[in-house]
Amino acid sequence: MNVATLLKAKGRAVATAHASTTLLDISVALSEKRIGAIVIVDDHGGVIGIVSERDLVRAIASSGQQVLGRPASEFMTRDVTICSLDRTIEELMEMMTKGRFRHLPVVESGNLVGIISIGDVVKHHIAEVEMEVSAMRDYLATG
Numbered sequence: 001m002n003v004a005t006l007l008k009a010k011g012r013a014v015a016t017a018h019a020s021t022t023l024l025d026i027s028v029a030l031s032e033k034r035i036g037a038i039v040i041v042d043d044h045g046g047v048i049g050i051v052s053e054r055d056l057v058r059a060i061a062s063s064g065q066q067v068l069g070r071p072a073s074e075f076m077t078r079d080v081t082i083c084s085l086d087r088t089i090e091e092l093m094e095m096m097t098k099g100r101f102r103h104l105p106v107v108e109s110g111n112l113v114g115i116i117s118i119g120d121v122v123k124h125h126i127a128e129v130e131m132e133v134s135a136m137r138d139y140l141a142t143g
Contacts, residue, residue, distance in 0.1 A: 003092070003106055003116060004085040006124060012114040014105070016041045019048060019073035023059060026051050026072055037103040039112060040076045047105050047112055049076030082107045083116070092121055 015038045017026055026038050030053060040049035051072050059067045059075040067075065081095060082105045092104060096118055106114040 001089050001124065001128075002085065003083060003087045003089075003114070006089065006116060006120060007085070007106065007114040010120055014039055014112055014115045016045075016112070017051070017072060018043075019076070020071050022069055022071060023051070023056060023075060024068035027056055027068065030056075036117065037115075038072075039080075039105050039115065040072050041112065045112055046110060047080055047082060047107060049073070049078050050080050050103060050105065051076045052101075052103060077101075080105060084108055085113070089121055089124055092116060093125075096121065 015029060015033055015035055017029065017038050017040055019040055019042075021040075029038060030036065037050055037052040039047055040051060042048050049072070055075055055077060081099055081101065083092060083095065085106060085108050096102065096104065102118040104116045105112055106116060
Protein backbone atom coordinates (compact mmCIF):
# COMPACT_ATOMS: atom_id res chain seq x y z
CA MET A 1 0.00 0.00 0.00
CA ASN A 2 1.18 3.52 -0.69
CA VAL A 3 0.46 6.98 0.71
CA ALA A 4 -2.12 7.81 -1.99
CA THR A 5 -4.21 4.76 -1.03
CA LEU A 6 -3.92 5.56 2.67
CA LEU A 7 -5.01 9.17 2.12
CA LYS A 8 -7.94 8.00 0.02
CA ALA A 9 -9.17 6.01 3.03
CA LYS A 10 -8.44 8.56 5.78
CA GLY A 11 -8.94 11.83 3.93
CA ARG A 12 -6.68 14.70 2.99
CA ALA A 13 -7.58 17.28 5.63
CA VAL A 14 -4.55 18.98 7.17
CA ALA A 15 -4.56 21.48 10.01
CA THR A 16 -2.34 24.41 9.05
CA ALA A 17 -1.30 27.74 10.51
CA HIS A 18 0.95 30.62 9.57
CA ALA A 19 4.32 31.30 11.15
CA SER A 20 2.88 34.31 13.00
CA THR A 21 0.25 32.21 14.81
CA THR A 22 0.93 32.16 18.55
CA LEU A 23 1.80 28.97 20.35
CA LEU A 24 -1.31 29.48 22.47
CA ASP A 25 -3.52 29.51 19.36
CA ILE A 26 -1.73 26.43 18.07
CA SER A 27 -2.18 24.60 21.37
CA VAL A 28 -5.89 25.46 21.38
CA ALA A 29 -6.25 24.16 17.80
CA LEU A 30 -4.39 20.95 18.68
CA SER A 31 -6.71 20.39 21.63
CA GLU A 32 -9.94 21.23 19.80
CA LYS A 33 -9.09 19.11 16.77
CA ARG A 34 -7.62 16.32 18.90
CA ILE A 35 -4.49 16.15 16.76
CA GLY A 36 -0.78 16.05 17.52
CA ALA A 37 0.70 18.52 15.04
CA ILE A 38 -0.07 21.52 12.86
CA VAL A 39 1.77 22.19 9.61
CA ILE A 40 3.10 25.74 9.30
CA VAL A 41 2.65 27.12 5.78
CA ASP A 42 3.68 30.24 3.90
CA ASP A 43 1.26 32.56 2.07
CA HIS A 44 1.24 30.19 -0.91
CA GLY A 45 0.49 27.08 1.14
CA GLY A 46 4.06 25.75 1.01
CA VAL A 47 5.34 23.82 4.02
CA ILE A 48 7.83 25.86 6.05
CA GLY A 49 7.59 24.09 9.39
CA ILE A 50 5.59 21.98 11.78
CA VAL A 51 4.60 22.41 15.43
CA SER A 52 3.88 19.25 17.37
CA GLU A 53 2.81 18.67 20.94
CA ARG A 54 6.42 17.75 21.61
CA ASP A 55 7.59 21.15 20.27
CA LEU A 56 5.13 22.89 22.61
CA VAL A 57 6.36 20.96 25.64
CA ARG A 58 10.00 21.75 24.81
CA ALA A 59 9.22 25.47 24.35
CA ILE A 60 7.37 25.72 27.68
CA ALA A 61 9.97 23.64 29.52
CA SER A 62 12.84 25.80 28.28
CA SER A 63 11.27 29.26 28.53
CA GLY A 64 8.15 29.05 30.68
CA GLN A 65 4.49 29.68 29.91
CA GLN A 66 5.16 33.16 28.51
CA VAL A 67 6.23 31.52 25.23
CA LEU A 68 2.56 30.84 24.52
CA GLY A 69 2.20 34.42 23.30
CA ARG A 70 5.11 34.13 20.88
CA PRO A 71 4.87 33.12 17.22
CA ALA A 72 5.20 29.57 15.96
CA SER A 73 8.14 30.65 13.79
CA GLU A 74 10.32 30.84 16.91
CA PHE A 75 9.68 27.24 17.98
CA MET A 76 8.54 25.28 14.93
CA THR A 77 10.58 22.45 13.51
CA ARG A 78 11.94 23.94 10.30
CA ASP A 79 13.62 20.91 8.79
CA VAL A 80 10.39 19.08 7.99
CA THR A 81 10.62 15.67 6.41
CA ILE A 82 7.93 15.31 3.77
CA CYS A 83 6.81 12.46 1.56
CA SER A 84 5.07 11.98 -1.76
CA LEU A 85 1.96 10.01 -2.70
CA ASP A 86 3.95 7.10 -4.13
CA ARG A 87 5.84 6.25 -0.92
CA THR A 88 5.02 2.87 0.63
CA ILE A 89 3.82 2.36 4.18
CA GLU A 90 7.04 0.44 4.90
CA GLU A 91 9.08 3.47 3.77
CA LEU A 92 7.01 5.73 6.04
CA MET A 93 7.60 3.46 9.04
CA GLU A 94 11.33 3.55 8.38
CA MET A 95 11.38 7.35 7.92
CA MET A 96 9.39 7.96 11.10
CA THR A 97 11.43 5.52 13.16
CA LYS A 98 14.78 6.87 11.95
CA GLY A 99 13.75 10.51 12.27
CA ARG A 100 11.94 10.00 15.57
CA PHE A 101 8.87 11.98 14.51
CA ARG A 102 5.17 11.13 14.36
CA HIS A 103 3.77 13.32 11.59
CA LEU A 104 4.69 13.39 7.93
CA PRO A 105 3.24 16.03 5.60
CA VAL A 106 2.46 14.74 2.11
CA VAL A 107 3.50 17.08 -0.69
CA GLU A 108 2.86 16.65 -4.39
CA SER A 109 4.09 19.16 -7.00
CA GLY A 110 4.92 21.60 -4.20
CA ASN A 111 1.40 21.46 -2.74
CA LEU A 112 0.44 20.12 0.68
CA VAL A 113 -2.06 17.34 -0.06
CA GLY A 114 -2.29 15.47 3.26
CA ILE A 115 -0.58 14.35 6.41
CA ILE A 116 0.20 10.89 7.72
CA SER A 117 0.58 10.21 11.43
CA ILE A 118 2.21 7.26 13.10
CA GLY A 119 -1.31 6.32 14.25
CA ASP A 120 -2.44 6.09 10.61
CA VAL A 121 0.51 3.82 9.81
CA VAL A 122 -0.04 1.59 12.85
CA LYS A 123 -3.79 1.35 12.16
CA HIS A 124 -3.09 0.25 8.60
CA HIS A 125 -0.43 -2.23 9.71
CA ILE A 126 -2.75 -3.82 12.28
CA ALA A 127 -5.53 -4.16 9.69
CA GLU A 128 -3.07 -5.75 7.26
CA VAL A 129 -1.87 -8.26 9.87
CA GLU A 130 -5.46 -9.12 10.84
CA MET A 131 -6.31 -9.79 7.17
CA GLU A 132 -3.27 -12.05 6.83
CA VAL A 133 -4.21 -13.99 9.99
CA SER A 134 -7.78 -14.38 8.75
CA ALA A 135 -6.57 -15.61 5.35
CA MET A 136 -4.25 -18.13 7.02
CA ARG A 137 -7.07 -19.38 9.25
CA ASP A 138 -9.35 -19.78 6.22
CA TYR A 139 -6.62 -21.59 4.33
CA LEU A 140 -5.91 -23.95 7.22
CA ALA A 141 -9.61 -24.61 7.81
CA THR A 142 -10.26 -25.52 4.18
CA GLY A 143 -6.80 -27.00 3.44
